[in-house]
Amino acid sequence: MTDATPLPAGTLAELRHALLERRATLRERLREEAAELDLVRGARADAADDEHDPEGSTLSSDWSRIAGLRDATRSRLTAVDRALERIDGAAYGRCLRCGGQIAVDRLEARPEAEHCIDCARAMS
Ligand SMILES: [Zn+2]
Numbered sequence: 001m002t003d004a005t006p007l008p009a010g011t012l013a014e015l016r017h018a019l020l021e022r023r024a025t026l027r028e029r030l031r032e033e034a035a036e037l038d039l040v041r042g043a044r045a046d047a048a049d050d051e052h053d054p055e056g057s058t059l060s061s062d063w064s065r066i067a068g069l070r071d072a073t074r075s076r077l078t079a080v081d082r083a084l085e086r087i088d089g090a091a092y093g094r095c096l097r098c099g100g101q102i103a104v105d106r107l108e109a110r111p112e113a114e115h116c117i118d119c120a121r122a123m124s
Pocket residue numbers: 095096097098099100115116117118119120
C-alpha cells in the first residue's frame with residue numbers, strides 16, 4: 001500500500017471535531033465509572049464487617065463489571081488522545097501496521113482507528 005493521498009481539509013476538520021466530542025464523552029463516562037467504583041468500594045468496606053453478608057459476592061461481580069467498563073473506556077480514551085496527537089501530522093489516517101491510507105468511511109465511523117480494515121482483521 002503506497003497510496004499517500006492526504007485527507008481533504010474538510011474531512012480532517014470533521015474528524016477532529018468528532019474526536020474532540022468523543023474525548024469529552026469518554027472523559028465524562030470515566031468520571032461516572034470512577035464514582036460508581038467508589039460507591040461499590042464503600043459498600044464492600046461495609047459488607048466486609050460481616051463475612052457472611054450475601055451481598056458480598058454481588059458487590060464483587062459489580063466491581064469486576066464496572067472496573068472492566070472503566071478499563072475499556074480508558075483505553076478508548078487513550079486511542080482518541082493518540083489520534084488527536086496524530087491528526088496535525090501526516091501520520092493521521094495511516095495504518096500503523098502497513099502504512100496505507102485508512103478508508104475515510106472507516107475513519108468516520110471510528111476516527112481513532114489506527115489500522116486499516118485489512119490489518120485490523122489480520123490482527124484480530
Ligand atoms: Zn494496514
